[in-house]
Amino acid sequence: MTTPEEQWRGVATEDLERIDTATGLRLAARSRRLLGSLLRPHLRRVAVAAGLLVVDQAALLAGPLLIAAAIDRGIPAALAGRPGPLAWCIVGYAVAGAGDALLVRAFLRLSGRIGQDVLLDLRERVFAQIQRLSLAFHERYTSGRVISRLTSDLDSLQDLLDEGLDGFFVSLLSIVGIGTMLLVLDVPLGLVALTGFVPLVLLTRWYLRRSQHAYRGTRTWVARVIVQFVETMNGIRAVQAFRRESRNSALMDELSGTFAEANRVALGLIARFTATVRLVGNVSIAAVLLLGGLRVLDGSLELGALAAFVLYLRRFYDPLDQLAMFANSYSSAAAALEKISGVLEEHPTVVDPPRPRALPSPVRGEVTFAGVRFGYGSGPPVLPGLDLVLPAGQTVALVGPTGAGKSTVARLLARFYDPVAGEVRLDGVDLRWVAEAELRRAVVLVTQESFLFSGSVADNIALGSPSAARTDVVEAARAVGADEFIRALPEGYDTDVGKRGARLSAGQRQLVSFARALLADPAVLVLDEATALLDIPTERAAAAALRTVLAGRTALIIAHRLSTVLAADRVLVLADGVLVEDGPPDELVTGTGPFAALHSAWRAALA
């Protein structure tokens, strides 16, 4: 399959998977389970809502009956000079009509509330699940798809709850209620009318099956549209600088066009569905009129009963458009639920322990890697077997070429991943046994990425410790040398950082995220190229700050600058996941190992 679309996207592993029929069935079952679990807490209210509908349908069904009574009994009686029966029929009809209106109002309010509660519940579940899932999931699943799960997929469920639920119940009740009524009115004619329901049921089953498939297509394509959109808006600088706009527009045109095509297929199905349903309805009305008329002629049926028949049938086939919209939103929501339930059934690979072991208080910060083996997914091992002890309070620099496994060490220490074999311990406790909240208080990892959230500078620093007072925030900023530039901003610490911190320069963003880490006050601080974008004086200031703030903390620093490295107590040189050198920098510099070579190369570059 090499459409132009596939060509520019390139190849990745997940494309090689295909959905077969068995998987399709499993997916459907999975989303039904999810829907069940969402509705279960509201069963009582759902029952009340259904009760309201039943009463409402009774009021609705009474209408044509009363009209029939008015024509067959009331008018002849009135003709005979007795206006009473006709008056009763009219009053009855008015009461049924008003009751219908009030019941519908009550039902809509109740079902709307249930729908919103279900939606809120699902939003919370998905969002919390996303936060709970390990980084391994996020790197595989990617943010674009996470976003579409939480936005457009939930939208389609909202559409179903908004306009679908009552339509569904009503049509269900209509089938039962009207069917019974027709049989009560007249058995032979009722049977004729009911034969129309048989193709109707078959038709609905055909439609639901086919549209399920069509809507799976729309969910997949809308996710791709979202990914393209989000990526472009987040990388807008590069887009404009490299004149990618028109190429991007062409790609979006293609994606959006395929999405439109998927929608068109779904709409075509609806067209066939609704037209056929209407055809069935009209044919049964004609048949009922003909047969009923003949029976009126031979005197075995009353005229009023025939009128009621026609009214009932029309009422059943009438809100067709709403029924079609329900079927439409149901299929769309079912496809969305498949995707959502997939996320909800993922298990974090890094699990919070059921019975956590407490760390000593205060945490000393001694880190041990014991026989740690690790590789990403099914890829080659990154760390074949690492043994390492970082005594509490030591500042350790980790150096080595790209791909040596430095960041992996940092990620294992922050427990973004668990080792395949061996243990990472903090103060002698395996990280797998430390409660998530306690671990995050003790160990903080700062990466080069320095992601800022929308909000003020102070908000972003306070992320490190949400309960911190403003003075603590300022102190942390001052410690890393960020205070000066923050005060120079128009509203100081309360300045909005703009989207992704666009208001600040890259170096400033790094300082803010550095301050954030300090405010968190962890026993173990892991810096993965956290100062790479700072200029030399700022970095020097940050390094000086480090010297005071790192006192009493264990620090693992991955840095490319030898200035930072030389300030450490100890240097580790990593190559292909193996420690090749370990010692104080001044000793290593004078030695003959790889670090000495690195150092002299660096000296040469400065000269």
Next chain:
Amino acid sequence: MSLPDPPQHASLAALRRLAPYIRPVRGRLLGAGLAMLVAMLAGLAIPLLIQRIVDGPLAEADPAGLVLLSAGILALGVTEAGLIYLRRALVARPTTEVEARMRTDLYHHLQYLPMAFHDRWPSGQLLSRAVSDLTTIRRFLAFVSILLVVNVLTVLVGLVVLVVLAPQLGLLVVLMAVPMVALCRHHEQHYGRVARRAQDQVGDLTTTVEEAALGIRVLKSFGRGPRATRAFLAQARALRRTELTKVRLLAALWAVIIALPELTMAALLGVGGYAVAAGSLTLGTLVGTVTILAYLRWPLESLGWLLAETSNAAAATTRYWEVRDVRRTLADPPRPRALARPVRGALRLEGVRFHYPGAAGEVLRGVDLEVRPGETVALVGATGSGKTTLTALVPRLADVTSGRITVDDVDVRHLPLAELRSVVAAAFEDPVLFSASVRENVALGALASGDDAVRRALRVARAEQFVEALPWGLDTRIGEQGLTLSGGQRQRLALARAVFADPAVLVLDDPLSALDVHTEAEVEAALRQVLRDVTALVVAHRPSTVQLADRVALLADGRIAAVGTHSELLAEVPEYRRLLSPAVDGSPRTANPGVGGTRRATNPSAEEVVR
């Protein structure tokens, strides 16, 4: 959200703005409307035939007439069904096309809006416009608009038929319609405001979702997942409250819309029944009237949600055009000038000033700098001194507040944007890779030049080797949706991109920041080769990068404070020395303050509060 509250437009005025998109497909939409109208008329004719049956063959005991009229009803029924299919089939293509075109146009427009716009607008608000709002509009066009027009027409035609058939009964129904229309109008306005609020809240929620997805590493690292979830929930609850207000409004409207026709039906039965009794009305006419009102029941009831959907669509359209109406302040000049060929690449900045909209002071306060053709000038300055801002001004990602920037003596604002940006290539400290193949990321769509050109660019950027080692080579998808690359690899690809573009002027923002010492030497060598033939402005933080340059310019206090060679500046300018002299004397720190030094004592009770 801090976006201004837009003035409340009437729904109709808002929807009128869909006109440019509807115009090309109006033929098919009209056809669909026509099909619907005829279908409706066929549907309405059925009760008239029923009346004929009751008053004719049934009253006169004429079985042949009954069969004939029943066949007529069947024919009408088949016609109605066929037209319903036609209507939907006609509408499927144009409406999905309108949605796709509106989305592409929005996307296209957004791509050309200046950075200032993008920094201000949360991308979730943009995304919700591009997806949920457009879905609402499509649904409006496909279902709602046609149903609305046709159902209103059905009601009108039905009323006329009623009045003609039985004037006194018809008048009764017309009387009912007056308060109904008034109530619907009033309700629609109120509902419109709430609908708009709900859509804005959806946009805010989308922003939160996006940040939580993109910032997941930070949230995880600090264990702030639960906190983010709480913040998200607060927003979701606010949205739920708005949605419940919508539900309440809608429920009230439904009640009115159901009650009025039902009560009218009761009145009709009363007046009609006694009229039949008095002999002033035939039974058939009464049955026909009742059947027609029953036929009108659905079109009348549907008005409730049709109006609600119309409000939603109007609010969505307003939101859409809010963004589309933002003017492209950075546009092609009205009378563009062309650069003389071949482009020499002389870059000059004259009295360049810049301040960010809404910011207190100027970032750049009169920058004068000349970069001669083929020369490489390094730009050095403290963090936040405006270096990155300056690099954004050259390819016109933002415009100078005053002063001017020229390439070969032509003001960049007088050049067509496409030409300017093909002459000036830029690479930023934060290399953005797109979720596409390596080839696409380097060539950025200019695939005509073939793989050899891509490979050559990769070779110059010292990226060929690792690309070859990727599972699918040049075809491997990288970026967010594909293979994760290291910082150094990303920067080399960004460099390859700039090389591939083959510009006359190259603007590099700290191109070596994410490289480790091993790779740095390699990329440096690559860069040296690239810089030989182009004019380059290179932002530098490190001595090694500075040494790639012929001259160095020091940016301080928004001006160029000094220009010279690296060694000159090092010798003469103290500020420069502070910025670029090697940081370390080579002596590692010796003292180890030991455990428990200055780290703040943990206060268990305070920590408990945080949890």
